[in-house]
Amino acid sequence: MELSPESIRKQLDVWPVARLATQGLNGSPHQVPIVFVGLGDCLWSPVDGKPKRAGELVRVRNIRAHPTVSLLLDHYDNDWNALWWIRIEARARVLEPSEPRGDAAFQAALAALAEKYPQYEEVPLLQDSPTLLVFDTLQIRSWCASSSAA
Amino acid sequence: MELSPESIRKQLDVWPVARLATQGLNGSPHQVPIVFVGLGDCLWSPVDGKPKRAGELVRVRNIRAHPTVSLLLDHYDNDWNALWWIRIEARARVLEPSEPRGDAAFQAALAALAEKYPQYEEVPLLQDSPTLLVFDTLQIRSWCASSSAA
Numbered sequence: 516m517e518l519s520p521e522s523i524r525k526q527l528d529v530w531p532v533a534r535l536a537t538q539g540l541n542g543s544p545h546q547v548p549i550v551f552v553g554l555g556d557c558l559w560s561p562v563d564g565k566p567k568r569a570g571e572l573v574r575v576r577n578i579r580a581h582p583t584v585s586l587l588l589d590h591y592d593n594d595w596n597a598l599w600w601i602r603i604e605a606r607a608r609v610l611e612p613s614e615p616r617g618d619a620a621f622q623a624a625l626a627a628l629a630e631k632y633p634q635y636e637e638v639p640l641l642q643d644s645p646t647l648l649v650f651d652t653l654q655i656r657s658w659c660a661s662s663s664a665a
Numbered sequence: 666m667e668l669s670p671e672s673i674r675k676q677l678d679v680w681p682v683a684r685l686a687t688q689g690l691n692g693s694p695h696q697v698p699i700v701f702v703g704l705g706d707c708l709w710s711p712v713d714g715k716p717k718r719a720g721e722l723v724r725v726r727n728i729r730a731h732p733t734v735s736l737l738l739d740h741y742d743n744d745w746n747a748l749w750w751i752r753i754e755a756r757a758r759v760l761e762p763s764e765p766r767g768d769a770a771f772q773a774a775l776a777a778l779a780e781k782y783p784q785y786e787e788v789p790l791l792q793d794s795p796t797l798l799v800f801d802t803l804q805i806r807s808w809c810a811s812s813s814a815a
Contacts (some may be wrong), residue, residue, distance in 0.1 A: 516716070532741040536694035544686035544694040546737040548750055565745065565810060566666070569714040587696040589784040594786045595715065600698055634745045660715060 518657040522610040522665045523601055526552040526588055535560070537577035537607075545573055551586075551650075552627040558605070559584065562646040564639025576580075578607040578648065586650060590665065598657075600658035605650035615645040625653040668807040672753055672815045676738055677703040681782075685710070686735040687727035687757075695723055701736075701800075702777040708736065708755070709774040712796040714789030728757040728798065736800060740815065749809035755800035765795045774799075 518526075532548050551560040562572060578584065586606045589600035599632045612618040624647055629635045659665055666706045668676075682698050701710040712722060727736065734757045739750035762768040774797055779785050809815055 531743075532739075534684045534686075534696060534737055534739070535736065536684075536691055536696045538688070538694055542688055542692060542731065543733040543754065544688055544701060544735045546686045546696070546735045546740045546752060548685060548748075550739070565748070581692065583693040583697045584775070584791060585686065585694045587684055587698070589682075589698045593681075593784070595788060598698075598715070602696060604693065634743070638745060 516659055516662065518601065518659050518665055520597055522659075522661055523655060523657055524544070525611055526601055526665060527558070530588045532588075533551065533558075533560075534587045534589075535574060535614075536587070537574050538581035538583070539573075539577055540580060547574055549574075549648075550628070552624065553630050554624055554627050555620075556652065558603070558650040558652075560648045560650070561625075561628055561640055562642055564649070573650070575646070577610055578609055582607050583653070584650065596661040597664050599657070599664040601655065601657045603650070603652055604654040604656075605652050608649045608651070610647045610649055611632055611644060621645075621647060666809055666812065668749055668751065668809050668815055672809075673805060673807055676751055676815060677708070677787045680738045682738075683708075683710075684739075685724060686732055686737070687724050688731035688733070689723075689727055690730060697724055699724075699798075700778070700779050700782055702730060702774065704774055704777050705770075706802065708753070708800040708802070709776055709778065710798045710800070711775075711790055712792055712798070713785070714792055717769055725759055725796070732757050733803070734800065739786075746811040747814050748766060749807070749814040751805065753800070753802055754800050754804040754806075758799045758801070759801055760797045766770045770774070770793075
């Protein structure tokens with residue numbers, strides 16, 4: 516069965532992690548867990564200061580080449596009646612404003628991320644080159660094992 | 666930093682859920698959470714009796730067309746020093762033996778799944794047409810936020 520629209524809205528607000536799948540340059544999918552925040556009609560995810568490999572991130576390179584991505588929010592539980600997932604097909608953009616302080620949408624997303632994740636009091640929210648990924652929803656599908664899930 | 670080979674082996678044995686990303690017919694990635702078991706050099710995942718939509722599953726259709734997939738095991742935690750992930754690029758196959766009872770590898774995978782997931786005492790491990798997905802590892806990458814993760 517599907518989750519209710521209310522449950523989907525709530526989880527997009529509070530669920531802490533999504534798995535982002537992008538299309539690799541050779542077509543094969545690439546996945547990485549991401550933090551995100553829902554704001555307006557979009558989801559936003561920072562290229563943050565958690566330790567990363569040097570060079571442009573694979574997710575950023577892939578989005579530049581193929582912007583259609585998949586975002587998966589899901590709950591695993593030993594009680595299989597509690598399982599649910601929300602899958603979002605989205606069009607992704609890489610935001611790298613030259614003047615981030617003057618970009619109101621960019622600043623609003625940063626504020627929402629800092630509010631959702633107190634961990635950003637210690638971890639840098641952005642790297643040297645301020646970058647956010649923005650996801651415009653194309654389609655949402657959901658599944659839950661029972662009406663008591665989510 | 667990367668997880669140790671011992672940590673990767675252990676998590677492939679005990680971690681209960683992976684996210685499977687396949688390449689859709691239009692190239693865009695498709696994701697779904699799966700249960701799995703590691704056996705021999707492969708991972709195995711059943712098309713099990715959890716409620717599903719009718720018709721051939723998208724993951725099965727995608728694998729038939731594009732067998733290279735991504736499997737992601739990851740741990741989210743409010744303590745960001747505890748974050749880790751294991752990403753497996755794999756070649757997937759759809760196993761649908763006409764005589765599953767006579768297929769030793771198929772039966773061994775079913776036994777390992779039943780042992781890992783006691784939930785299969787109540788949920789059917791297979792649907793009417795016995796089907797397992799098998800994943801041959803092509804490459805494993807991992808990441809952890811600190812040496813205390815995993």
